[in-house]
Amino acid sequence: MTSEPVVLPETTLLDVEDAKEELRSVLRSHRRSRHRHRKNGHDPVCGSLTEHALEALDGARTVTAYVSVGCEPCTRPLLNRLEKRGVTVLLPVLGPRLSRSWGMFHGADDLAERAPGRPPEPGGAALPAEAVARADALVIPALAVDRGGRRLGQGGGWYDRMLPLRRDGVRVFAMVYDDELVPGPLPTQTHDETVDAVITSEAWFLLKGSAFASGR
Secondary structure, eight states, X not given: OOSOOOOOOOOTTSOHHHHHHHHHHHHHHHHHHHOOOOSSSOOHHHHHHHHHHHHHTTTOSXXXXXXXXXXXXXXXXXXXXXXXXXXXXXXXXEXXXXXXXXXXXXXXXXOBOOSTTSOOBOOSOOEEGGGGGGOSEEEEEOSEEETTOOEEOOSSOHHHHHGGGSOTTOEEEEEOOGGGEESSOOOOOTTOOOOSEEEOSSOEEEOTTSTTGGGO
């Protein structure tokens, strides 16, 4: 991995949708060039992400997470470690159109690609979207997060529709590479949900935009 951080283009003169797409293009390209995972095993960055995520989630009995694919910050060791600790892990199940569901993680052998282009999903019966209210903490993906908690996702809006269903007082953690925590502000729209904290290979910490920041 090189030491060159991602450099985001100036997008203030673009409308919000165009600005988001411009940033997504740059961030995806940067991930592909810099964060190539090993074919066999996990690298030190993955190990550090896992350890910091476990620290962040300490005490949670039920969490939501996601199965990393491609050049995303890896979550697979985290899923296994959480299961070994007896933590219930809920993973996204992507139904037709805008449907939102969850599946319970029962180990890596239970994960399978249910449809082309989708991340692997757990077997078993799908749980309704409202099952997110069982979670004591949420770990979600992001392409970038700024210091105010604004998150740039992949553009599907799945989490922006899901996050309002969580219980009050539940923290949302975005997992990103170190240089994807940016000064900002990232472009946002009224439906965009913010996050409370980030997990990187260097540390995990609450963001100044979080209601929890003063109480850590």
